[in-house]
Amino acid sequence: MNLFHRFKRLLARLGRQLPAPFHRLPEEWKQSYLRDEVKQRYVGTSVSKVKPQPKVFGIGLSKTGTSSLNEALVRLGYDSLHWTHRGQRVLGWPEFFYAEAATDTPCSAQFEALYHTFEHSKFIYTVRDIENWKASIREHFGMGSPREFRELWTEKRFWEGNFGWRWYNSLRWTHIHECLYAQHDTWETAYQAFDKRVRRFFEDKPSRRFLVMNIPGGDGWDKLCPFLSQDVPNEPFPHAGKTKGVIETNKVKQYKGEG
Secondary structure, rough: OOOOHHHHOOOOOOOHEEEEEHHHHHHHHHHHHHHHHHHHHHHHOOOOOOOOOOOEEOOOOOOHHHHHHHHHHHHOOOOOOOOOOOOEOOOHHHHHHHEEEEEEEHHHHHHHHHHHHHHHHOEEEEOOOHHHHHHHHOOOHHOOOOOHHHHHHHHHHHHHHHOHEEEEEEEHHHHHHHHHHHOOOOOHHHHHHHHHHHHHOOOOOHHHHEEEOOOOOOHHHHHHHHHHHOOOOOOOOOOOOOOOOHHHHHHHHHHOOOO
């Protein structure tokens, strides 16, 4: 973490220690900035006058290539967000209205609402061989079963963990993982249930709005670019977000207040 981010974190910590109602100022500053950005997108006063249209949402589960898809969208010129907005707030409706593209489970948990809200949006469903996915997702979360999420939420430290946008992020994290994983006994049934949900929803929707990509299986620019009416870049398709064992497991410890 560089000095600038350390300084920002220190200011935020000091701001939360101010007496009411002044302790709300740091969050209000962030909200005000985000409101201005959303307004600029809709009234046409943004610095960037040329924006790719329509919006694009990546709706795969964790460890299906969502980070790679996000990086690919960025390289194609989209102002794309992945999981959080500037590493702080877990993506929600303000970011969906603001961004040109968004990927990861915040989109996956509510893709139906996104489809009906953004009339001309496109959706990219990232998939993966289920056996490889199960091994990767277990390592990613450090959990043998998705039911273990509910054990995590009963711990006091989860709700008091030291991370940005703490209260909102805790609720958002709970909502997303309950919706996608925690109600299932095994990772396999979680994957299958989501796959059925996605395919059933899009089976009668226009094909121009829905694409399935197996990025770990080799899908790349040749499949993505025609769908988005973009030229194929003269560079390899990005591969990001590969599981890194204990480094990924520490993500869960962070939400428990241990990391």
